[in-house]
Amino acid sequence: MTAYWGPVVPSRGVLRPVGPHQVRLTGGLWGRRQAVNGTATIEHCASWLDRMGWTGNFTEPNGAMRRGREFSDSEVYKLTEAMCWETARPGGNRHDERLARFTALIAGAQDADGYLHTAYGRPGQPARYRDMNFGHELYCAGHLIQAAVAAERTGAAPGLLQVACRVADHVGEAFADEGFCGHPEVETALVELYRVTGQQRYLDQAAAFVQRRGYKTLPEHEFGWGYFQDAVPVRDGEAFAGHAVRALYLAAGAVDVAVETGDDDLLHAIARQFDRTLARRTYLTGGMGSRHLDESFGEDFVLPSDRAYSETCAAVATVHLAHRLLLATGEMRYGDIVDRVLHNVIATAVADDGQSFFYAHTLHQRIPAPLPPPDHEQLRFGGGGRAPWFEVSCCLNNVARLLASLGTYFVTESDDGVQLHQFAPMRVEAAGLTLDVDTAYPDSGTVTVTVVDAPPEPRTLTLRLPAWAAGADAPEGVFRRVFRPGEQVRVELPMRPRWTFPDPRIDALRGCAAVEVGPLVMCAESIDQEADVRLDELQVDTSVAPEATAVKGRRTRPTDREWPYQSHRITTERPDPVVVPLLPYHRWARRGPSTMRVWLPTT
Amino acid sequence: MTAYWGPVVPSRGVLRPVGPHQVRLTGGLWGRRQAVNGTATIEHCASWLDRMGWTGNFTEPNGAMRRGREFSDSEVYKLTEAMCWETARPGGNRHDERLARFTALIAGAQDADGYLHTAYGRPGQPARYRDMNFGHELYCAGHLIQAAVAAERTGAAPGLLQVACRVADHVGEAFADEGFCGHPEVETALVELYRVTGQQRYLDQAAAFVQRRGYKTLPEHEFGWGYFQDAVPVRDGEAFAGHAVRALYLAAGAVDVAVETGDDDLLHAIARQFDRTLARRTYLTGGMGSRHLDESFGEDFVLPSDRAYSETCAAVATVHLAHRLLLATGEMRYGDIVDRVLHNVIATAVADDGQSFFYAHTLHQRIPAPLPPPDHEQLRFGGGGRAPWFEVSCCLNNVARLLASLGTYFVTESDDGVQLHQFAPMRVEAAGLTLDVDTAYPDSGTVTVTVVDAPPEPRTLTLRLPAWAAGADAPEGVFRRVFRPGEQVRVELPMRPRWTFPDPRIDALRGCAAVEVGPLVMCAESIDQEADVRLDELQVDTSVAPEATAVKGRRTRPTDREWPYQSHRITTERPDPVVVPLLPYHRWARRGPSTMRVWLPTT
Structure with missing residues (x-):
């Protein structure tokens, strides 16, 4: 067709x-x-x-x-x-x-x-x-x-x-x-x-x-x-x-x-x-x-x-x-x-x-809402x-x-070549090139492009480098040459989990941080937490580098009071160290009613 | 009547x-x-x-x-x-x-x-x-x-x-x-x-x-x-x-x-x-x-x-x-x-x-909305x-x-006496007592009750002591005796301005404090601030006791970015010390379009 x-x-x-x-x-x-x-x-x-x-x-x-x-x-x-x-x-x-x-x-x-x-x-x-x-x-x-x-x-x-x-x-x-x-x-x-x-x-x-x-x-x-x-x-x-x-x-x-x-x-x-x-x-x-x-x-x-x-x-x-x-x-x-x-x-x-x-x-899902x-x-x-x-x-x-x-x-073309804006396993035919893209993105940052067919003239193959991939070890994303069938171009995007902090003018996020891995926003879902650990009692420690599956933090034990506004700063009593498991935000709410947070209060 | x-x-x-x-x-x-x-x-x-x-x-x-x-x-x-x-x-x-x-x-x-x-x-x-x-x-x-x-x-x-x-x-x-x-x-x-x-x-x-x-x-x-x-x-x-x-x-x-x-x-x-x-x-x-x-x-x-x-x-x-x-x-x-x-x-x-x-x-009024x-x-x-x-x-x-x-x-009675729950200048007739209450509350914490008429039996006169008045120097609020016309009862409620901090589980208020004076919640309204000081760029210093009309703080100068989430904690550049004028919340929005905050981010 x-x-x-x-x-x-x-x-x-x-x-x-x-x-x-x-x-x-x-x-x-x-x-x-x-x-x-x-x-x-x-x-x-x-x-x-x-x-x-x-x-x-x-x-x-x-x-x-x-x-x-x-x-x-x-x-x-x-x-x-x-x-x-x-x-x-x-x-x-x-x-x-x-x-x-x-x-x-x-x-x-x-x-x-x-x-x-x-x-x-x-x-x-x-x-x-x-x-x-x-x-x-x-x-x-x-x-x-x-x-x-x-x-x-x-x-x-x-x-x-x-x-x-x-x-x-x-x-x-x-x-x-x-x-x-x-x-x-x-x-x-x-x-x-x-x-x-x-x-x-x-x-x-x-x-x-x-x-x-x-x-x-x-x-x-x-x-x-x-x-x-x-x-x-x-x-x-x-x-x-x-x-x-x-x-x-x-x-x-x-x-x-x-x-x-x-x-x-x-x-x-x-x-x-x-x-x-x-x-x-x-x-x-x-x-x-x-x-x-x-x-x-x-x-x-x-x-x-x-x-x-x-x-x-x-x-x-x-x-x-x-x-x-x-x-x-x-x-x-x-x-x-x-x-x-x-x-x-x-x-x-x-x-x-x-x-x-x-x-x-x-x-931020505060209560485990019943499923529709x-x-x-x-x-x-x-x-x-x-x-x-x-x-x-x-x-x-x-x-x-x-x-x-x-x-x-995912893809555009120009007289000069092909631009890969999104990364997925795919066969692309554009600007005279036939390309096989192989990647496990976003689970991996490796994107391999294999040239299946190419014209005898030079072409420019451009891969988008996300803003989060910028920095000292940023890869090169633009390749211009006469491509030959069978040759490969490879880009390694840095997929190290990273802490992310909000603009201080976002009142709703003051004192919070989130974890990202490549393009994925991570979240904590209640179903993955240790027994008795509630998401609204967690604080995470951003001085420790995040892992893709967990961050370190502590569990606070807030004291219930008759009136929630007090004349002294309400500090945490007896915090316990905890590990806070994470998962990609897009995977949440697939295992039954739960609570969930993307932004986590910091210690 | x-x-x-x-x-x-x-x-x-x-x-x-x-x-x-x-x-x-x-x-x-x-x-x-x-x-x-x-x-x-x-x-x-x-x-x-x-x-x-x-x-x-x-x-x-x-x-x-x-x-x-x-x-x-x-x-x-x-x-x-x-x-x-x-x-x-x-x-x-x-x-x-x-x-x-x-x-x-x-x-x-x-x-x-x-x-x-x-x-x-x-x-x-x-x-x-x-x-x-x-x-x-x-x-x-x-x-x-x-x-x-x-x-x-x-x-x-x-x-x-x-x-x-x-x-x-x-x-x-x-x-x-x-x-x-x-x-x-x-x-x-x-x-x-x-x-x-x-x-x-x-x-x-x-x-x-x-x-x-x-x-x-x-x-x-x-x-x-x-x-x-x-x-x-x-x-x-x-x-x-x-x-x-x-x-x-x-x-x-x-x-x-x-x-x-x-x-x-x-x-x-x-x-x-x-x-x-x-x-x-x-x-x-x-x-x-x-x-x-x-x-x-x-x-x-x-x-x-x-x-x-x-x-x-x-x-x-x-x-x-x-x-x-x-x-x-x-x-x-x-x-x-x-x-x-x-x-x-x-x-x-x-x-x-x-x-x-x-x-x-x-x-929290973020933009000076036009008046209806x-x-x-x-x-x-x-x-x-x-x-x-x-x-x-x-x-x-x-x-x-x-x-x-x-x-x-404002007032209730019992067989035994009269209870004053709210404080205002008023004439009260209850439980056989006629009382004149004199006070500038909430501008002042002094409440003076003058007995105009009283029965020859003992009565209990009770003044509510607010929770914010509790503490070492809390006044006494219950007076029982045979009252005589002309005698006075006086209560001094402590009206010292105070910092108030929220329960840490209130996500929306993390890192913020408010000022209260007696029963009055205070706020900062844009119209009272120094020229060029925006309410969303203020931080207040809660280590300094608040005054009824102002608190100390600093003005931050947030940097605009293409994307408001960054891999480093976004700190304040070149904060200037400022005085933040306050007024009772109930007085806000009486002088034309303005912005306003009750809860102020802290330094």
Whole structure:
């Protein structure tokens, strides 16, 4: 099978994306995750979409009988997109039958004028476009367009592109002069549709949506206009703010518009806001969003471990955004945040069997929360365990589409050569080179690239060197020469466990440290601790170098008092030395109810 | 005028309440606040109730035209209660005309069968009692009953008691066998109605409501059954949990039931839960509720300053609960939390002019939030400034009824004498004694009690000694003798400013200290700091004794980095010594947008 392009194909930029057919993940953490995703997760999601009635909505003649939230159509679209990438990727599982069924369902629900949403405009339903704050109509249109782009680029779902174009044309007519959606998403989708079809009007509409935002023209919201990025014009922001997923989807769309329209001011504005967000509003895991109430970024340095929202969808969106900036600018550093997010949020989000999921990603679980029931959707984001489905199930299908297209985020090419941004066992074909990458990363720092085939001209092979690999013994990551079949390039990344300390302005982390190993954030989980040792009574000794599996510390015995505020500094009585076993954060909560901490108080 | 009883009149207990006529606040902080409340605040609230249509709902014939949230009736009831206490208190302002109008409005909206709620059961409205999670029907009934109790005990609103009894009788019939309200409130109200009328059925119904709770019989909620205290039976809880106001109202009702039915097991269960809540789930200010999302308590030691919800209503409820436990047990220590809550939450909640209000009480304002518009209701809890009204305006009318009846919470009596739990300039008549209390508390620790009149038998005069006054030089607070007119008793409470340190298990406060002076929590507000000194760059030196108006510290200059987590401990570069001016927390946010911290990082 052949797939010529992936999800993001800018018409210009410093680096070029590779198509799904150019990167075959052959094993390791991500090869396994992608394989499970292509079978178990996609089947699981498809089954729940039917069970919840969200596919059935497309053929339900009685509008009042529609089931699910106002954005449930988008889940069908995201899973369609996932199935397209999965069907097309080398070694992927074909989902032709279901793709044909979904395409027919979707096409059948389209109104004569092109409008397509199962929750509005039919008898017994609210009118179209009356609730731009929360209606999610353009959001859903965006996901349909992205699915159609995948369908077109992979050939996996014939007919969907026409449906999407009619939707896009209807959106263009309805929003020719004003208005935009409370939940960004259609912006990036319309640019990609422009890239597929060459129709300038889709790009113009996306640019207009980006431009109109930030003037408080949406109805006032209880969380303020900032919640849906209508408080400040897109290019004037200091850092991403408001609802994290909305902010990041909008930023991705703004980069797309900037690249296609040559609007460097806009591109630099988003790059600057992303930098500031990374410097001040991002968890150690790479997760974003520190408030449960409105699923939003907090102010600078507001990063409480125990209320980390760090929604899975925000992590997916961070990959989307970083990849776009990487392509546009060629700055390899954008791979660092992708690496971090993949290994510490995306890898954490999915159970080993691919059938239960975290929606939010706390960095501090205080009580061993009961696991969600295995056959029941969660009404909210869930607690201490992964759930099979959620009333709002955005994250599941979002991860599915990311994992199915994952290889396209690992590698880029240029006229001159190939850039390896992420490390996994894989076969890469790009810039005339065929490469086999062999590595146990992140369990090992050794990355070996074997040249299988090469042109007679010189090529540059670039491996990203993560920021944590910088220093005196940093390896070299750029190799330029005429490569010969059979020759190898090897990079050794330093995987020594390291203590990590927070910026002193992060109030929530004062007096704490964490352990990292390569891209992995480590944590202490109660199930691994000595009997009777509680995680909220531990202090670790950062004067002793950490090991990958444990650190040294002591157990305190806090005295219970009638009032927890005292006129003297409350010191530890009779601390016992203890060894604190650690494990990678993404492995936590896989062995039953437990407590967990990433950041540990220091002695 | 004469008012014989206040809001809480148990038929048994170690201490007896005084009636509103027995305590006249004559000046000081609370005398001023009560005076402003009785005029400006009550007028302000009444005006907004009309403007928002919440009074109009009682005469609106078209059910579909009803305005406001499902609980807006309760605001009319709470203000009615406030006006009754205000009209009856010594020196209070009469509100007879409005009370008559409100009584007529309320009585006129009652259905033939006794049901009374403007949001349900009429054409165009949902059916009665269909949404026990959120309908707030019994919650509103409870507030109506409390207003009627005030009306009866003060004589200020004739006719209201009959309306309330018919409501209560309807509730008794509708909920004879099962069911209860998602928002507790009717429990404590029904017990007080029993106390007024002697009708056993009201007490039985309240006891049944308390008993039924905790078995997950309300419909599942996205925040879990714990949100509305239906996860664990009332007497089995460890600490208060879920929505803070609901939990505290329920606890007050449970104490009332326990006292009247002689259920000591229930009384001790609530006392134990309150103790644990004070030890682990209460802010330094006495505020309760650490989560914005569900307005709930967090787990033990989850007390983030910047997301303190600490709702004003929770503080009112804490006063209600502590007072009930004080009367039942005679333990003077319950006055400590009332003192703390009054001076640090209630005093903070209301602007000096009595016309704008905090709903939530952050202990750390990170950005100088714009003030709410002066003539517009807040859609949510608000930010850095007090707002004139809220879409959910529970707190305003709740404070109004508390302040109007405040004297009844300050003093109790017994056969043997008088107990002064709170210190304010006031005239007290109890246990045959007439006392003039003179004090500038909390600005001074001197409390002088002058005996105006006294019986020829010995009496015991007891002044509460706060826990912070304990120690080597603690004064004596109990005086027993035959008092003579003109003689004085004086207590000197130590008002030396003191450093306060948190329990090490409060992650959010690690490495921080606060300053307290008597019952006052102090804070640093940006407006008082030296130019260029930012509150998030300060460290204070706890080796130097604090002064009431300032502490010593240093200004750090954190270095901005691309990524806020580093492999070395990030230390302060070039710290400058600074003096950090302080002010009482309840005085903050009265001079325009600012940032503020209660807890300050230490050097």
